[in-house]
Amino acid sequence: MWTVIIIGVSFYFNQTTALAPSCNYGSRCYMQCPINCQERCDANTGQCLGCVAGYQGQFCDQACSPGYYGIGCKYQCSENCNMTRRCNRFTGVCDGGCKAGWTGTTCNQECEIGYFGPDCKSECGHCLNASQCHRGNGTCLRGCSAGYIGSFCREKRQQNLSSCNDNSLVICIVVPTIIVLCGSIVNFIFWRRRRNAIDNESQSKEPSAENDKTKTIELSKQYSDLDHEREDAHPYEYI
Template identity: 40%
Template structure:
């Protein structure tokens, strides 16, 4: 105690020695945590110990004014009673409570800022390497472009894998490979129509055309309208009843219409033949018949008449168009319808074979 009537209590003198009995001065200094002549003032912030002569560790957030222990915590990146230790590898920041990002080759990040001084592992970016690659990039420094992932989704940030598969027209681990010519669609699992030359790898539309005999966006329809072949551009032949020919090769499956033959029914009948598939023979009395109907529209051979030249000339006539009259055949018999000869001889007074000229012998004898 000191002062008037020794009524004032001494300050925090070193080792609790008596202060000056008059003015209260601590002649040997102050105890830890205090300062001033009478040792009644606490140490300023960041100072501690006897007479407040020691500085707190600068990594302290504020230390105990007596012991120097950082009892209010450490600044980011430090730990320990006196905040003299860096965060253990893999942690950083306040109270060393934050884990490092994906630093290259698992190196430790900076214990205070968390920055990865040597860069990031593939698939990550930013100072702290905590941000996965985005915007369709992946790999080291996020410098590689993703492939064609389904619905343009982000690929795996490290290896570029498309986790939900590929968009239409692509396949492969990273969806960077185009479908082959026979496949299309997501992951190239759809097959182009077999009638396609090659289809659009996204839609399956046969935009390079169809194989002969097929038509339509997907080459799913056969040729029609009596066409066949490449681009359905070849006209069918003369199929029976105007039927559609085979859509690929043009064959008439049920045969040919009248007047035509051959597998495609494009060959006209040979002379002397007519009808469906040219299997009927023209009448022998025809010069040549109509290849469809068999009618002798070029006329008949001598001795024949009728639409089909199947009738002999009427009795008494012969030859071309049956316009020649027979001679005087014996007993008024008809002459031969082709050459006009009287097969059984002539009437008396006429000379064979046509019995049209007089017989000089008979005339002289009977005159």
């Protein structure tokens, strides 16, 4: 008889301390475990032995606190979330995406070489060294490749200045200016000389006309003198 009693007590003890089936607990195992329990619950109290993602508490009836996510709310949201430490309580996906320079489901990956900005969606410019593109704002930290200028190395350098560096930029501007001025001066000198030549030629023609006039007057005078001489030599021929 004692043997039967001992066996019965042992059976009762094992029943009250054992784990409940996947969905029930209580003295007669007719009460359902909380819906957010990860697997099973305590056969006597119904307390969850673990919570599914997004829930916490003894009965897994409490949502994760802000900034936490996952099974039992054990994981903290990334500080690289666009809204710091704010993410989906089930998956950990950041609210509003990632901050500049970061990417990935939980914003824990740095941008690949050649990309920058929020979620690494922007492509770097023509940096001298692609690895020197700032992953946050896209500026080229060591200058631009040949033919490009600007903080982001996206602007093409003008062709007439393509061979100039920063130290010789003044020379590239001053030298062409001097050449233009010299050319203008030379053209002015040639124009002036030609103008003077034309003026001199005009002046040389004017005395020639005056000389012709003078010669005509002199010839007229000579003929007049000859007539007077003939009258004096033969006065009777004109009576």
